[in-house]
Amino acid sequence: MAELPRAGASASGTLLRLAQLTKRFGAHTAVEGVSLDLTAGEFMCLLGPSGCGKSTLLRLVAGFEAPSSGSISLDGRDLAGLPPHRRPVNMMFQSYALFPHMSVAGNVAYGLKGLGLSRSAVGERVGRLLRLVRLDAFAERRPDRLSGGQRQRVALARALAREPRVLLLDEPLGALDRSLREETQGELRALQRRLATTFVVVTHDPAEAMTLADRIGVMDRGRLVQVGPAADLYERPVSRFVAGLLGDVNLIEGRVGPDTGGASRTVETALGPIRALPPSVALSPDAGVVVAIRPERIALAQGPEAGREEELAGTITETTFLGERIRRQVRMRDGSLLRVSTPAGGTSWEAGTPVRLGFPPEAAVILPA
Structure with missing residues (x-):
């Protein structure tokens, strides 16, 4: 199947559309009937407790899991059957999964494998990304010589290396202590605005979701129960669950x-x-x-x-x-x-x-x- 074109959002303004998306693992339904539209450049947070289906939803979009029913489309093109490496989507995992034997620059460059770029083009893009995340002075360091926040930024730069249309981040700040987490939230939000890339972040932290997101999608037992700006969800929750989750x-x-x-x-x-x-x-x-x-x-x-x-x-x-x-x-x-x-x-x-x-x-x- 051919690569999807790097076009803008559809005429309706929707970049990514999930339609009645369901995922079952045997008798267990992890995601049930989720429908959601995301626009280009939007910062969306999926919020909910452990086991509510938010990480499974991310893996469905990334292509690591196949839906039991429903559809995922980008720019109006169905992603069904397209493997993860062929989708204009990338995923950053909570563990960061950095290669310990590679330098910072090597880790970022690894994300560019398979694109057919020249050595100079790879070097130019790696340098630009490291400057973007303020790690250009650490290009030759190994991950074990970096702080937790610096490793997080290396993983982010690697995830952005292929210039994805949608970047999926699964608890990206979960491994950081409280003060560093709060500092990095601001950096992540500023970076997303600068790149105008659509971000979808999974978190169980309501304060983090309200700090980062244009919109929050609250998940409960596999269902998307309310979607909207933080202020709307906080002031006008639709259920006791949402009211208690947001503060x-x-x-x-x-x-x-x-x-x-x-x-x-x-x-x-x-x-x-x-x-x-x-x-x-x-x-x-x-x-x-x-x-x-x-x-x-x-x-x-x-x-x-x-x-x-x-x-x-x-x-x-x-x-x-x-x-x-x-x-x-x-x-x-x-x-x-x-x-x-x-x-x-x-x-x-x-x-x-x-x-x-x-x-x-x-x-x-x-x-x-």
């Missing part, structure tokens, strides 16, 4: 009241009625639901009784200083606990202080129970 969240159980029009709906809870944004799916009256509210969206005021209808009364049980913010745990009248996060430097309330908790309806979202 700390309070979940208040209740039953939805009748739809009286307007942007918000009322939920009857043990704490009293709460107005919140409705879910993305239709709910029947009196259906069991939860109200999801982020700790930083709750405002605190001192006082034993709720002063307004939308306020809830409670008592502070614990205060934790976290640098720029203070996290408080508040026991509500039904015995449940809510978490509140406020900027440091405000009122110093100790355990036992009665408080009122308030938030606007647009700060909370109703989710199916």
Whole structure:
């Protein structure tokens, strides 16, 4: 089969399309019915816990696994039957898989084997890539003489050597310590913007996904359950799973009241009625639901009784200083606990202080129970 042409995105703006992609290993379904469109130059993160199918999805796109059903197309051309080395796609593995007996330059040049480039052309491309990842001064070093972050950048340069249309990265920062990981996140994002190459990164770290991605695709048990910009997923999750995965969240159980029009709906809870944004799916009256509210969206005021209808009364049980913010745990009248996060430097309330908790309806979202 001939190589795919290095053309731009299709007329629809879609570069890579996954359509109802499914992969089964015997009785186990690792990926189920995943459909996703990616545009040229997009940075996409696949986020989810271990075993949710995100790495298998990457291997399907790379050609290391064949789908049980569904299709993968690039520029409108079906990739079925095309082996990994013939696809305009490359994959960087979590282990980096550098050759210990080769220099940095040799490792990067290895990615160019089979392209028929002259020795001078290989040298020019290797030099350009090493300058791009700021390793040109380390060209003759062996991998065992590099730091973890430097080895990561060598692996990245090698993955980019063949100028892939789509670069797939499987937990690329997983082997780095926290401070280096945060530093490298910025470098990776800046590099992707400079190259305008489509990146697809797999991670289990929500903070990393929100730092890197134009869009995040959340996976759960083989399914793609929500896709969108980080802010949309954080503020308007479609399920308890997504809400909990993207950060700390309070979940208040209740039953939805009748739809009286307007942007918000009322939920009857043990704490009293709460107005919140409705879910993305239709709910029947009196259906069991939860109200999801982020700790930083709750405002605190001192006082034993709720002063307004939308306020809830409670008592502070614990205060934790976290640098720029203070996290408080508040026991509500039904015995449940809510978490509140406020900027440091405000009122110093100790355990036992009665408080009122308030938030606007647009700060909370109703989710199916």
